[in-house]
Amino acid sequence: MTTTEAPHTPARADAPAPAPVRRARRLGPGRPIPFGWAIGPALLLAVWSIGSATGWIDPRNLSAPWDVVRTAGDLIADGRLQEHLWASARRALAGLALGVAAGLVLAVVSGLSRLGEGVIDGPVQIKRSIPSLALIPLLILWFGIGESMKIITITLGVLVPVYLHTHNGLRAIDSRYVELAETVRLGRAAFLRHVVLPGALPGFLLGLRFAVTAAWLSLVVVEQVNATSGIGYMMELARTYGQTDVIVVGLVVYGLLGLLSDGLVRLVQRRALTWRRTLAD
Amino acid sequence: MAPHPGGLTGTRRGPAVRAEGLVRTYAGRRVLDGLDLTLAPGEFAALVGRSGSGKSTLLRALAGIDHGIPASGALSAPHDVSVVFQDARLLPWRRVLDNVVLGLTGPDAAERGRTALAEVGLGGRERAWPTELSGGEQQRVALARSLVRDPELLLADEPFGALDALTRIRMHALLRRLWDRHQPAVLLVTHDVDEAIALADRVLVLEEGRIAADLPVTLPTPRTPGGHAYAQLRAKLLALLGVTDDPAGAPDAPATPGDPT
Secondary structure (H helix, E strand, C coil), X not given: CCCCCCCCCCCCCCCCXXXXXXXXXXXXXXCCCCCHHHXXXXXXXXXXXXXXXXXXXXXXXXXXXXXHHHHHHHHHHCXXXXXXXXXXXXXXXXXXXXXXXXXXXXXXHHHHCHHHXXXXXXXXXXXXXCCHHHHHHHHHHHHCCCHHHHHHHHHXXXXXXXXXXXXXXXXXXXXXXXXXXXXXXXXXXXXXXHXXXXXXXXXXXXXXXXXXXXXXXXXXXXXXXXXXXXXXXXXXXXXXXXXXXXXXHHHHHHHHHHHHHHHHHHHHHHHHCHHHHHXXX | CCCCCCCCCCCCCCCCEEEEEEEEEECCEEEEEEEEEEECCCCEEEEXXXXXXXXXXXXXXXXXXXXXXXXXXXXXXXXXXXXXXXXXXXXXXXXXXXXXXXXXXXXXXXXXXHHHHHHCCCCCCCCCCXXXXXXXXXXXXHHHHHHCXXXXXXXXXXXXXXXXXXXXXXXXXXXXXXXXXXXXXXXXXXXXXXXXXXXXXEEEEEXXXXXXXXXXXXXXXXXXXXXXXXXXXXXXXXXXXXXXXXXXXXXXXXXXXXXXX
């Protein structure tokens, strides 16, 4: 130590030892906690359980968690939950299928032709700024209060995100690929199949994720308008009788449906975009 | 061995490319200004010129992909034209074989694609994604995609410009070999005088929208730099392009077109 005469080490042998390095205060969030995501929900459940057990939460406002579980068991046992779930799922799927198909076709037409864009893009953008749910009064006047009104409302909610993201993805396709398609003399159909649709697929799948959420969202609302089946109807009925346990079961089912369908779309996304994953790896 | 339907050798009549008084105008500038050009079937020609001289414009005109550009003049080119771009331009969402046979129809399309891939030394990589290949391999796939169509005219727009020097040398040999076997007329756009001499049997110098010089290359192949004839041709081409070894000479002085032969 002392033999080195490095000018940048002012410390000598007889000088006091250097002070230990003071570590800087850590400013980032730190290391991840295992199962950290579960802390909030578990806390919420604990507060709910304790509140119900001590009588601090009135069961007329919110049933105890164990009551909710028992009610769910009863509803499943007598088949009512499945029946309502099926009715809801059928509506959501019908609206989703129609909306996705319409959004996709509109996006392709509007993306491939200037005339199509002029005709289609404006109305969709206008529709975009009007919440689907605000259209319900008009849709009831036009289509009544039956199934068609419900499915059309869901369709309209689904159509917009699918259109927007697919159109965006389509327009983002590199023009060099269009040039390539011309030099290998692809026809319109082959161009659509090999360049346009695969190129717009990432955008479409992103739109689909928003669309699935939109479908469940619209479902909640339309099922409280004069429905005679479905999870929303079940909850509406429970409200009349003050059955908060049934309402909570309905909420949980909606939540699970949303999570499940989003996971499903993400799975499809990962499968369909293998060529992109190789970039990330 | 390679599927090689007749028509390439038997049914050809007249020149592969004939352009007369070709004019293309971009943003008010006549990039091609009364250009005349004839390419014989199976001829390997290189097109050199300074940047902005209109090389790519001519190539795009021959490929028929210059939509909406004010154009005049007569131009005839074969129906079966293939283009190799500077970037390999493979569809990232299609596997290698599907990229090669893009737009091909018929039951034997896949088999022809496999043969073409084997020809460029990529047999066995049919199922790979383009992003899994190196730059040189991607450009070889692009070559296979062009050749599987048995073109009468192969247009190549600085196809090796983005490759490293070693890969480029290998690609030169490959292109020359493929040309030998398939005998398309080739127009190779390049800014590299050595590349032009190494590959082509005729070097065209483009200047201000016209062919300013048309030099035959009669050196025996394979052509390696060195030797008097090579150096002479190289110096002549560089002079035509406005590059001289004379330090006093202004490098940007306009080249004197001189006698084309």
